[in-house]
Amino acid sequence: MGILSQLSITHLLWTATVICQHEDYDFGDEYDEELDHEHPYYFNFHPSTQDGVPHFPFPVECARECFCPPAFPLSMYCDHRKLTTIPNIPAHVQQLYLQNNEIETVLAGPFTNVTILREINLNYNKIKFHMIDPGVFAKLSNLVQLHLQHNELEEFPFPLPSSLERLLLGYNKISRLSGNTLQGLSNITMLDLCNNLLDDSALQEKQFSTLKNLMQINLCNNRLQTMPPDLPPSLMYLSLENNSISYIPENYFSRLPKLIALRMSHNNLQNMPLNAFNLPSLSELNLGHNKLKQVFYIPRSLQYLYIEDNDIETINITLMCPSIDPMNIKQLTYIRVDQNKLTVPISTYAFFCFPHIRTIYYGEQKVNKSTQLRRPVFRRFLTPEEYEAAEDDHETNDHETEEDHEPQENYFHAYFK
């Protein structure tokens, strides 16, 4: 595949990611919500012999208040109905939609007959921690996904079943993760706690290290002043935007070798250990809107670097790239550096170090008008070799270079609005 089409695909994926972020905080496609399109085994289970229209093997029960579409008999839709309590859930229900209601309590009663329930969406309700019957969720031994975003939880809703894989708790008022709240949640891969009231003391007790399969944790828009301790080495996506973190301890990331994306914009970062991000898989690093004065070592795998709105006066390429290894070319393709204090463009030596660089976004700098950089965006055009590779690819055309950049502009637009 040619360089150009690879890039287009990357850009498309990124644009898609960004759109997701507006709905639910989400790092990428693999974490897309399954609620809407997972309608599993029924169709192969008892295929109808009559007219191709499948029939459920027993009469489909449905709560009076809800809707159970014949085409998706394992799902019960009770969303947007001004419900104040959870209706009785029939035994065969696997996906339960209760979002956008006025539910305040989660009682055990309606769950009495539940056996195979896998996913519950309770987003946009008014649930408080002490209004949840103790153990009501823990009993659901097939539950893999639980959405409780936009509720009034003041505490983590424990206990939870060990089958749980994705737990979304954003937009609550959680300030505590008491005791061994997270113990036993060994199958959790994604935990969203953005937009809560968590501070450093809430994360003190080695909570996260028990989550052996955790791939993504979102802690954005909380009140953390230091990096969360004891994150498990399985972690790939870490979101810490908009806290008050002022430093990253030396070697902090050496315990997180699988990290792919780190988002720490809108914190108080000042001095970075030069080698803080020497990670083998890191691809996206967002440190925008901090107080950085200096750049740091760029690992080989990094593709996207955001350091806009900091206090950087010069970009010292020697620090970013102390040596060039032609056998191990650095992957950096995009840098965003607007709203710093740059008065000269990045040294052209950068293009030897980072031969894949395509765009440097200088935007406006926080300096006097007379010292503004002349070109807000640097775009590198293709080398003859790259052009040839592109020509070989059937999907490319002469206008590719321009089109190619479009989605990236959109990305910034959407992401930073």
Ligand SMILES: *[C@@H]1O[C@H](CO)[C@@H](O)[C@H](O)[C@H]1NC(C)=O
């Ligand atoms: C559970 O099933 C029994 C037997 O079908 C039924 O009588 C009862 O109402 C059900 N309870 C709930 C909470 O759905």
Ligand SMILES: *[C@@H]1O[C@H](CO)[C@@H](O)[C@H](O)[C@H]1NC(C)=O
């Ligand atoms: C955890 O996940 C594994 C692998 O998917 C599965 O075999 C196991 O049953 C799950 N544990 C629970 C308690 O569901």
Ligand SMILES: *[C@@H]1O[C@H](CO)[C@@H](O)[C@H](O)[C@H]1NC(C)=O
């Ligand atoms: C940061 O979080 C605070 C609340 O904690 C919120 O009011 C503010 O809008 C957030 N800022 C950004 C840039 O997201």
Ligand SMILES: *[C@@H]1O[C@H](CO)[C@@H](O)[C@H](O)[C@H]1NC(C)=O
């Ligand atoms: C860049 O950093 C290197 C290593 O610390 C230093 O020796 C050099 O003087 C710096 N260059 C500039 C232009 O500041």
Ligand SMILES: *[C@@H]1O[C@H](CO)[C@@H](O)[C@H](O)[C@H]1NC(C)=O
């Ligand atoms: C910017 O302009 C102000 C007032 O004109 C001047 O005092 C200041 O020294 C200038 N700063 C720089 C970095 O040139």
